[in-house]
Amino acid sequence: MTDDTGPDAPTPDAPPLDATWRLDTRAVRAGRRWSGASLAPVLYPSTTYEVADVEDHRRQAGGRSTHYYSRFGSPTVGEFEEAVAVLEGAEAGLATASGMAAISAVVLGLCSAGDHVVAQRQLFSITSTLFAAHLPRFGIDVTFVDGTDASAFAEALRPGRTQVVFVETPANPALTLTDIEAVAAIPGPFTVVDSTFATPAVQRPLDLGADLVLHAATKGLAGHNDALLGVVAGSRDLIDAVWGWHVVQGGQASPFDAWNGLRGLRTLGPRLRQQSATAQALAEHLEDHPGIAAISYPGLDSHPQRELAKRQMSTGGTVIAIDVAGGMEAAKRFCGACRVGRIALSLGGPETLLTHPATVAGHLHPSERAEMGVTDGLVRISVGLEHVADLVADLDQALEVAAGAAGA
DSSP states (O other), X not given: OOOOOOTTSOOOXXXXXXXXXXXXXXXXXXXXXXXXXXXXXXXXXXXXXXXXXXXXXXXXXXXXXXXXXXXXXXXXXXXXXXXXXXXXXXXEEEXXXXXXXXXXXXXXXXXXTTOEEEEESSOOXXXXXXXXXXXXXXXXXEEEEOTTOHHHHHHHOOTTTEEEEEEESSOTTTOOOOOXXXXXXXXXXXXXXXXXXXXXXXXXXXXXXXXXXXXXXXXXXXXXSOOOOEEEEXXXXXXXXXXXXXXXXXXXXXXXXXXXXXHHHTTHHHHHHHXXXXXXXXXXXXXXXXXXXXXXXXXXXXXXXXXXXXXXXXXXXXXXXXXXXXXXXXXXXXXXXOSSSEEOSOOSSSSOEEEOHHHHTTTSOHHHHHHTTOOTTEEEEEOOSSOHHHHHHHHHHHHHHHHHHHHO
8 A cells, every 4th residue: 555645646536435335245346446337447657747846856755655656656566556555454455567576676675784584495596596696696595494494494493593484385286285374373483374376265364364365466366367466465563665766676567567457456355256166176177087197175074184175275276286197298298289278377367277297397306396396297277267167178188199109
């Protein structure tokens, strides 16, 4: 959320949200602060705004404003920030140019040289690279622990030095889970949760005690593969502290992407329910398939952390991880044989997308991939909005192709 101190800023007239409204209703109504009578969000593409006098520049230069200069904030981006904050139950939000920009802003906004971060090993590969290769260059030490063991985070703490404990759950790409409530109960550091795979429609980390929740909003939040966005939400004081680095870092969200993100949020609840229901059906169908060596989906009773999933997630989510029997070549044949599912990076959009993590993370040593749960045969399936029967038929025929070629 932002402070609008410009004398010529339009007066916001959006009605307040009813505290009793559920997520679907709030998603439709939130983020309309500057939209007036327009039912659709209004796009403010301007990078700068006229002020009443030169003294107004001095008054606004030190803080967040939507009607000053867009590196400090903009009306459309501000509406997206407010909407996400509402859905997460947060006081404030901050949008960024990508999910990685959000992670960088949080860590560099809260940590200084000599500080320490505890992070789980099961992370998005680029997040892992930031922590392992780049934070040490700034004098920030990082300790990696097994995210499935909540006690490991506490054991890795360095009193007086550990500023951030970083959690990603469900973790990319193998869908291991971290107990948010247990980690958030550790006294001292700030608990930051990357909840990209879940979105607030599936889990709300702040309700479980986390200090900050962040998303690659490009994924499920925006939901249409047409917006490059990140966002972080939490208390106003913490968001303001992160903004202090963010405004210098320069990773601001584009108003155009925020506009598309607002459009996506309006259908978040129905989209996630449909995609989660389809993912559950697909996972149950594939669980005993002879062409699959293993499957990971938090909605299955066979998931080793099923009880934790029940406690902190409302559904199993929209992503399935399968290990195709036959290893890397079989996995590649499987992906290539799919006709409904498409080979592409990203997740959370209307199309079912297939990613082969061992290829994407080919720059990593096999031991590093193993720590992340990436096997040669692993395929991540981001379930879209296609009919479940068409997806079942498509995955079945692709698995037949992979098995047939393996036995040839």
